[in-house]
Amino acid sequence: MNRIVEVSSLSVRYPGSEIPAVSDVSYYVEASECLAIVGESGSGKSTTALATMKLLDPSAEMIAAEVRVGEHDILKAKGSELLSIRRDFIGTVFQDPSSNWNPSRKIGTQLLQPFPKKDRSELRSLLIENMEQVGIDRAKDRLSLYPYNLSGGMLQRAMIAGALLGDPRLLIADEPTSALDVTVQADLLRLLSQLQRGKALSMIIISHNLAVVTQVSNRVLVMFAGTIVESGKTSEVLSNPRHPYTKNLIASIPGMEKKRKTPLHTSPDAKITLAGCRYASRCAFAQDLCANVKPELRSYRGSQVACHFAEQIESEVVNVP
Amino acid sequence: MSTLLEVRNVSKSFNLKDGNVKACSNVNLKIHRGEILGLVGESGSGKTTMSNLILGLETPDEGEIFFKDQELSEIITKDQKLFRRGVQGVFQQPLLALDSLRTIQWSMTEPLVVHDIGNSASRKVKVRELLGLVGLDETYLQRYPNQLSGGQLQRVNIARALALSPELLICDEAVSALDVSVQAQIINLFLEIKSSLGVALLFISHDLEVVRHLSDRIVVMYAGSFVEESKTDDLVENPLHPYSRALLSASSIHDSTEADNWDMSTFRREDLPLVGCKFAPRCRYAEDSCRENEPETRSFGADRQSACFKTEVLFLKGNQ
Amino acid sequence: MKLNALVSAKRKWPYVLLCLLIIVVMFPGFFATHDPFALDVVNRLKPPTSEHLFGTDEGGRDIYSRVIYGARVTIGSSLFIVALAASIGTLIGAAAGWFGGRLDWYLMRAVDVFLAFPYFVLAMALAASIGRNMSSSILALILVWWPGYARMVRGQVLSIKNELYIRVSKTIGTSSRQMLFWHVIPHTKGAIITRSTLDIGYVIIVITGLSFLGLGAQNPSPEWGLLIANAKTYVLFAWWYSFFPGLVLVFVVSLFVVIGNKLSNENLG
Numbered sequence: 001m002n003r004i005v006e007v008s009s010l011s012v013r014y015p016g017s018e019i020p021a022v023s024d025v026s027y028y029v030e031a032s033e034c035l036a037i038v039g040e041s042g043s044g045k046s047t048t049a050l051a052t053m054k055l056l057d058p059s060a061e062m063i064a065a066e067v068r069v070g071e072h073d074i075l076k077a078k079g080s081e082l083l084s085i086r087r088d089f090i091g092t093v094f095q096d097p098s099s100n101w102n103p104s105r106k107i108g109t110q111l112l113q114p115f116p117k118k119d120r121s122e123l124r125s126l127l128i129e130n131m132e133q134v135g136i137d138r139a140k141d142r143l144s145l146y147p148y149n150l151s152g153g154m155l156q157r158a159m160i161a162g163a164l165l166g167d168p169r170l171l172i173a174d175e176p177t178s179a180l181d182v183t184v185q186a187d188l189l190r191l192l193s194q195l196q197r198g199k200a201l202s203m204i205i206i207s208h209n210l211a212v213v214t215q216v217s218n219r220v221l222v223m224f225a226g227t228i229v230e231s232g233k234t235s236e237v238l239s240n241p242r243h244p245y246t247k248n249l250i251a252s253i254p255g256m257e258k259k260r261k262t263p264l265h266t267s268p269d270a271k272i273t274l275a276g277c278r279y280a281s282r283c284a285f286a287q288d289l290c291a292n293v294k295p296e297l298r299s300y301r302g303s304q305v306a307c308h309f310a311e312q313i314e315s316e317v318v319n320v321p
Numbered sequence: 322m323s324t325l326l327e328v329r330n331v332s333k334s335f336n337l338k339d340g341n342v343k344a345c346s347n348v349n350l351k352i353h354r355g356e357i358l359g360l361v362g363e364s365g366s367g368k369t370t371m372s373n374l375i376l377g378l379e380t381p382d383e384g385e386i387f388f389k390d391q392e393l394s395e396i397i398t399k400d401q402k403l404f405r406r407g408v409q410g411v412f413q414q415p416l417l418a419l420d421s422l423r424t425i426q427w428s429m430t431e432p433l434v435v436h437d438i439g440n441s442a443s444r445k446v447k448v449r450e451l452l453g454l455v456g457l458d459e460t461y462l463q464r465y466p467n468q469l470s471g472g473q474l475q476r477v478n479i480a481r482a483l484a485l486s487p488e489l490l491i492c493d494e495a496v497s498a499l500d501v502s503v504q505a506q507i508i509n510l511f512l513e514i515k516s517s518l519g520v521a522l523l524f525i526s527h528d529l530e531v532v533r534h535l536s537d538r539i540v541v542m543y544a545g546s547f548v549e550e551s552k553t554d555d556l557v558e559n560p561l562h563p564y565s566r567a568l569l570s571a572s573s574i575h576d577s578t579e580a581d582n583w584d585m586s587t588f589r590r591e592d593l594p595l596v597g598c599k600f601a602p603r604c605r606y607a608e609d610s611c612r613e614n615e616p617e618t619r620s621f622g623a624d625r626q627s628a629c630f631k632t633e634v635l636f637l638k639g640n641q
Numbered sequence: 642m643k644l645n646a647l648v649s650a651k652r653k654w655p656y657v658l659l660c661l662l663i664i665v666v667m668f669p670g671f672f673a674t675h676d677p678f679a680l681d682v683v684n685r686l687k688p689p690t691s692e693h694l695f696g697t698d699e700g701g702r703d704i705y706s707r708v709i710y711g712a713r714v715t716i717g718s719s720l721f722i723v724a725l726a727a728s729i730g731t732l733i734g735a736a737a738g739w740f741g742g743r744l745d746w747y748l749m750r751a752v753d754v755f756l757a758f759p760y761f762v763l764a765m766a767l768a769a770s771i772g773r774n775m776s777s778s779i780l781a782l783i784l785v786w787w788p789g790y791a792r793m794v795r796g797q798v799l800s801i802k803n804e805l806y807i808r809v810s811k812t813i814g815t816s817s818r819q820m821l822f823w824h825v826i827p828h829t830k831g832a833i834i835t836r837s838t839l840d841i842g843y844v845i846i847v848i849t850g851l852s853f854l855g856l857g858a859q860n861p862s863p864e865w866g867l868l869i870a871n872a873k874t875y876v877l878f879a880w881w882y883s884f885f886p887g888l889v890l891v892f893v894v895s896l897f898v899v900i901g902n903k904l905s906n907e908n909l910g
Contacts, residue, residue: 040500041471152364181363181527186571208500252505254534376812405814417805422827431823432813478809485813 004170004202005029005052009065012047012056012226019272021047021060023226029170034196034203036217036234038210038249044226046174049204053086053172070169087114091163095175097155101147108143111162123165130161134191153184157191164195171196171203177212189215211253214238222246225278227294232303242305244283244313277308285313324390325489325521326352326375326408331384333370344370345545347384349618352489357515357522359536359553361529361568367545368525372493375523376410377401388489402436409482413494415474419466425477426462432484451480455510472503479510483518490514492524496531508535529568533557538624541565544599547618550626561627561636563604598629606631655900662893666713673706677863686879696881698871708886711863716893718775719844722782723837729783730790731833735821737791738798748791755788764847768856775864778857782844793836797829839901842894849890865890 005028012022022044029035037045051062052069054077067074072085086092094100102110111127112120124143131139134157147155156176163171173192177185193216196203207213213220213234220237222230222245230243241247272278273291280290287309295306307313328350334343345367352358362368373379375386377397386393388407396404412418419428429448433439439447449459455476466474475495482490492511496504512535514520526532532539539556541549541564549562560566593599597612604611611630618628621637665672674694681701689696695704737748755763767781801807802825810820849866851857858864860871865886872883 040502182529183363183527183568183571208502210501249502252502254505254508254530378808378811402814405812408812410809410812412805412809414805418809420806420810420824431810431815435813435815435819481813 002031003028004031004070005204006066006068007048007052007064008067009063010048010051010067011063012044012051013061014057015059015061019274019278020226022051025223025226025228027221027228027231029202029204031169031202032196032200033219034193034205034217036213036220037204037206037223038208038213038220039223040208042225043223045206045208045221045223048221048223049172049174049206052170052204053090053092054082055086055092083114088166089168089170091160091166091168091171093156093159093163093171093173093176096179097147097152097159098179100159101155103147106144106146107150107158111158111165115165127161127165130164131158134158134161134195136161151184152180153188156180156188160191160195164199169202171201173203173205175207176205178207178209185212186215192216209253210238210249222249225272227278227306228297228304229279229306230303231297236302240301240303242300242303242310242314243279243307244285245279277306285309323354324351325354325388326523327387328371328375329385329387331371331374331381331386333367333374333379333381333383343545345374345381348542348545348547350540350547350550352521352523354488355515355519355521356537357511357524357535359532359539360523360525360542361527361532361539362542363527365544366542368542369493370545371542372410372491372523372525376408376491377404406436406485407487408489408491409485409487410491410493411475411478411482411495413498415471415478415498416466418478419474421466423465424462425464425466425469428466429477429481429484432481436485438485447484451484452477454483454514455480470503471499472506475499475503475507476510479507479514483514483520486518487520489521489523492522494526495524497526497528504531511535529571541568544593546599546628547626548600548628550624552624555625559636561621561625561632562629563606563631563635564600567603606635655896655903658896659900662712662716662896665709666716669709669713673703673709675703675706677702677707677710678861679703686875686882688879689881689885695885696879698868698879698882699875704868704882704885707863707868708865708889711865711868711886712889712893714775714858714862714864715845715849715866715890716841718779719841719848722779722786722844722848723840725783726786726840727790727833727837730787731794731826731829733787734791734794734796735798735826735829738795739802739817739821739825745795749795752788752791755785756792760785760843761847761850764851765854765856768851773856773859775852775858775862778848778851781851782848785847786840786844789840790833790836793832794826794829797832798825801825801828835901835904838897838904842897842901845890845894845897 007028008026010022010025011020013020025044025048027035027048037049039045047056047060050056051064051067052074054062054074056062064075069085070089072081072089074085077085101107108124108127112123115123128139128143131142136142136154136157142150142158150158171192176192177188180188189212192203192205195201196216203216205213205217210220210222217234219232220234221228222237222243224245230237230241230246237246238250241250271281273281276291276293277283277286277295280286283290289308293308295308297304297306300310328348331345331348332343333345334341348367348371350358350360360368360371370379374381377393380394388396388404393404419425426448429451430444433444433447438444448462452459452461457473457476457480461469461473461477469477496507499507508531511522511524515522522535524532524535533553533556536553538550538552540547541562543564549556549560549565551561556565557569560569592602594602594612597614598604598607598616601607601611616628616630618626619632620626621632674692679702681697683701684697685699685701687693687697693703693705695708698704698707733748737745764778764781764785767784768778771777771781807820807824810824815823848857849864849869852864852866853870855870858867860867868886869883869890872879872886876883
């Protein structure tokens, strides 16, 4: 199968930070598949995805062996080539509709703004079509509305319509539902899923909530402190998590446990160390090896796990303190 | 069980640019000592207005609110500080709830200073105690809000809210802005506070899963009106109102086969009907009678109420 | 590395000069070469020499030393005016913004009246009616300048009022007075300081202007505006007399404007 995105050995550091935001991460996205990247704030999930178009803070240092999107070598791309990749090849939907719009410009104007003036009138009718496709009725009228006239859910839909304008092959949705009510979330995710399958788009969806992405993604990467701790088919990872962090993550989501048990309490402020496994200081199963040697991602029973003791944890041989 | 707080037939409207908006109409609810009452609704359901009303930040246009059998407006005029010691709040944005120019210690000492509790030395002790209650140590005291994470900030906010030893804590979307893993910690913290301190909670959220995890009873609101009240397990097993049903199916996680395609995305104030049941335009069970008359709240057993004409027909007989 | 140090040094030079200026204002004796009031009629209107850096005036007094001592009068009084205007304006603006209603309405109408006049015209009118001396000018300028602060602070307070931490303080039971002084006014400090710094430059221009017109400082004060006014008579044959005080005046005002601009950029960015 064709891989739309290929990233090898990506590392990103922000100045002044001891722990790199992303450490030696490699991943890929097949054509027409949806990959979810899941993790807490600070896990590096957004950075990992946005590196595909070098959309990082200018102070960030990014190194990688390869970052390929479609036919484009992102590491080498600059200037207008990079702009055109960001606008045409990749469509992006960001979190928090209330802060990603200019409150003093009309919606239509903002969505068309990245495109050259000569194309705008043609794109306008395409935009209306897109907006109707994403479920915004009376799209033509809404183009001349301001962001404050629309609800969060509507604004996100409008952003999706805008993201599709360049006829992208890859859609990146960074926490698209986090600022919305759960009822609106479900709907928006359904929409993303439909779009992705209908247009055979590849998609990367980023979220802190594993439950949210299960409805839309084929595969999932679970990240912690800049590293991938587990990856595999979404259904598999969800029903049979192998890494202690993934297990905790699932158990802490209210509703994932059907019985009314208290969620697992993770140690909140244990300091993350550079040496060894990043999760060691929070892990209930940590052994000496974990503090010294960084586990590599390896295949284990259908998923990829970065843990020295996945087998033992499974069979509960390791002593739990 | 004594009633700590009672909201009786409360309505509140606001004058906005595009006309008069009735944020709450005829809402009734009771909170008992030491219990957690969940209040669920989407944005625009009136839950935030409810929280402002109960905290005494707004006054109702109609109806009354009673705290420990005394009417709110009376208490506030007679002895505002006494009321403040009884009811406190924790809000949605952990960072914005703190003055960015003040250290954590200053912010946590503020309630004690305002209410003239103790002296400089005893306040320092109390603040440390409070931090301990929420699982933070004294290194946090000299830090500023922008140096803490969302979860840590919310703990500080909770600690500060507990400084006056309130009997009721209003949690207005207190975990909605946090990551799921952090949410779990704060939810656990609330449960601990309830069991060890006996504080009652009004937990307001749009996320039914979270509310369900915490609450003893749940009240559901839609477009400013009361829709259903049930014990948590009852609501989850057999919701009495179509809206509650819709919420459940939207929140339900393992649910990809469910054909409950409720139209939940385009909720606009302008689309609310002026007559009849407010939910009718989106309700799959709606009939003409629903569109003509507004349903009254009826009881269906202990702690079970619903405002829907078709409750018996659709739900109580085990109809799916 | 070296280039970086140079660039950041370049960025700091206004502040360094400001410090120097303040030292001059506080310790003029250290910098002056002569007694600014000492008459020496024999040596009147002499051009700049190594002994008299800026030359002498019509009384033989050393212009350089008069400029140095004049700094204390001009800049000192400007600082005083801005400090008082800012304090009064802040209190009034904060009260208006916070309490709203009738109080706000009356206070803002008063502000409107003052702001309807150009600064200089109003200053002249007030100074002339209060009295022709330095203290009256200072009073006049404080009256002219406070409304600007009131309006600015009121605007800030109106938006701060809606912040979540204010709502939280209300639920805690904090009184209005406590909230204003603990939470509201501290958040306006940035804007006040920026505006004050810019204002010092403008106030200097107006106060020297008033003195120039005869409304402010009176002889033999070495106030800069007065110096330049006196120099007017001799401008054709003693160019140095108006040139040096004028140059210093331009330089100092520019310095305050530059610093004010820097502060305002930092606050916005």
